[in-house]
Amino acid sequence: KQEVTQIPAALSVPEGENLVLNCSFTDSAIYNLQWFRQDPGKGLTSLLLIQSSQREQTSGRLNASLDKSSGRSTLYIAASQPGDSATYLCAVRLREAGNNRKLIWGLGTSLAVNP
Amino acid sequence: SQTIHQWPATLVQPVGSPLSLECTVEGTSNPNLYWYRQAAGRGLQLLFYSVGIGQISSEVPQNLSASRPQDRQFILSSKKLLLSDSGFYLCAWRVRGVNTEAFFGQGTRLTVV
Numbered sequence: 001k002q003e004v005t006q007i008p009a010a011l012s013v014p015e016g017e018n019l020v021l022n023c024s025f026t027d028s029a030i031y032n033l034q035w036f037r038q039d040p041g042k043g044l045t046s047l048l049l050i051q052s053s054q055r056e057q058t059s060g061r062l063n064a065s066l067d068k069s070s071g072r073s074t075l076y077i078a079a080s081q082p083g084d085s086a087t088y089l090c091a092v093r094l095r096e097a098g099n100n101r102k103l104i105w106g107l108g109t110s111l112a113v114n115p
Numbered sequence: 116s117q118t119i120h121q122w123p124a125t126l127v128q129p130v131g132s133p134l135s136l137e138c139t140v141e142g143t144s145n146p147n148l149y150w151y152r153q154a155a156g157r158g159l160q161l162l163f164y165s166v167g168i169g170q171i172s173s174e175v176p177q178n179l180s181a182s183r184p185q186d187r188q189f190i191l192s193s194k195k196l197l198l199s200d201s202g203f204y205l206c207a208w209r210v211r212g213v214n215t216e217a218f219f220g221q222g223t224r225l226t227v228v
Binding site: 044054105106108 | 121133147156157158159161164166172174187203205207213216217218219220221222224
């Protein structure tokens, strides 16, 4: 059974710091991994999707990597800003016949960037 | 561009009352549609998904039901709400295919009193 874990559960950093959020999964049979951002009381915003054949994806100050064999993904945020404060969630899409429409979710990392 | 609308944003309903949450998607055709519930400390739970009009798959037994009367409309319903139905409900869509992104609505905060 696929399980997704995000560590740490919460993180507080000063503005300007580069930081890394971690996501691990137990079964490497995935199609892709997607990172989301969620502001309090709001819906989820898609940040990056990495296909299983890819090693990384970049968008602005965000860089996500994927090591499928070790079951790990990292989200790197460069030069963090107070506006980056949010909960960051990762989810994997299973490569499993009849079950590939589902995303398996981590519980998220709550990030606070302090001015 | 594609957009997803979900309403209402917040809802307070008495126990035993009916529920109807609506989600519509614009700018795409034949999307896969999803209803999730998010509870504090428990992550996102997939409730229903639909791959076409009238096609609904339920992931967990519960007091809720879903319907897809039109291609880009997805409705979450209940005949009689329970206290345990309180939570944050999210609608999502994605283009068919295995490597397509999921996009979410802004969510509905439901409080059953």
